[in-house]
Amino acid sequence: VAPPHEPHGRAVSGSERLYRALLAAYPKVFRRAYGREMAQVFRCMCREEVVSSGSRGLVRLWVRTLLDLLATALAERIKQALGISTLVGSSSKLVGWSGVAAAAGGVLLIAYGILSWVNETRLYGEVTNIGGEKLGPQWALGIVQGVGYLLFLGGLAGLFGLVERARRARPTQAGSVRSLSFSVAWCSAVAGIVLIGLAAAAMVAGVVQLATVGVVTIGGPGGIPRVSFLEMALGVSAWLVVSGLPLGIVLLGVAVLEWGLLGRWKALPLAVGLLMNPLLNLFLFYLLALIKGADISDGDIMTVPTAWPNWSGFYTYVVPNAILGASWMLLGWVIWSGQGERLGSGVEEASR
């Protein structure tokens, strides 16, 4: 720590303390290995900037350092996530458990759909103008949905691990196109994991509302309302979740198909990714709404139910979540029941 008699000594020591605190953004292993040295280097940089350019230099240094920290901490976190998945893939027991997690995620998603439907009907049935206090269960529903997604992502970790295992077993056959699709799948899915965490947090905070799977409510009857920067950022994050995550799963599905994993279920991950595609989701909803004659003339997918049973809400919440939840459960079962273990013999035969 800079002695107080040095010029701008307090600014330097304060900066160093803040930087040390920000190092928490890196994974623990990285922090333990290099955290102390990084703080030491940053202190030297601070002193040099203060001596040569004063407090302006210090501000410029902070801007540069924050960008550096953001990019490298994210990269290290992604690397850590990949390492965990590789570890999961190396253990049959963990692969089995990841299947259980995916299936449990599917159960929660179905529960979320049903509870949302019941909740909406209950609210609209009681009052025509929903008061803030009546929206209490919304955050609880957000948690059910968020935990469901997280469990499903745990299931994906097992699938990623299996693909990684296959890739390692056949390194000579890992062409650049395959490597690329694999890398893109990884990056998209990991970005999806990060962003869905943000969206879940935002949902819990009541800032952004994920209306249903694949559909985000950002506008209203009067067009897109004025929103704060935070709301806009969270809205974009939510859109990335509903688009980026399915893209990652689709690419993972392509990798599973290419490697011939999961036996006769090899097309299943691709199908799950496509099902999660927001456009397909929206198309399915409109199709069902048209078949059932729901009023969508105002372009709003939500209609106000006046009597039980509320079929509009049923097609909004229950049907898409049930389809998706069932597909997750099936995928979880395939992974859990050892279908993935066929991979071992398949890879060995192919590499002979």
Place this chain on the structure above:
Amino acid sequence: MGGQEKDPREFLPLTPAVLEILLALAEQDLHGYAIMREVERRTDGETRLGPGTLYRSVGQLLERGWVREADERPDPELDDERRRYYRLTELGRRAAMAEVERLEELVRTAHRKGLVPAPRPRTAQGEAS
């Protein structure tokens, strides 16, 4: 940490930060901050490595066995003993040379295709075209 050694060519092309660090360590062992200063000095301040980029790259180099921690310190009397010094290994030297060779080939191709940049004026006045 690094396991079995891989052919450095598998890692090409190197990131600019990794190549800069290998170049900085080509002549002497340096600690993190000295690497940063050396890169900045050599590039006339155009390349400034942040602590995150520097140590992420150093971590990769250690894993690949291209760099290792130096056992002895250049001048223990004058230096902070908590600082770690890094040394380029033979494998790291080969990796740097492979990357330089790749870049040379790239430059030769560019020249063949007529992409020859005009020489940079050394002084600001008079020489600039």
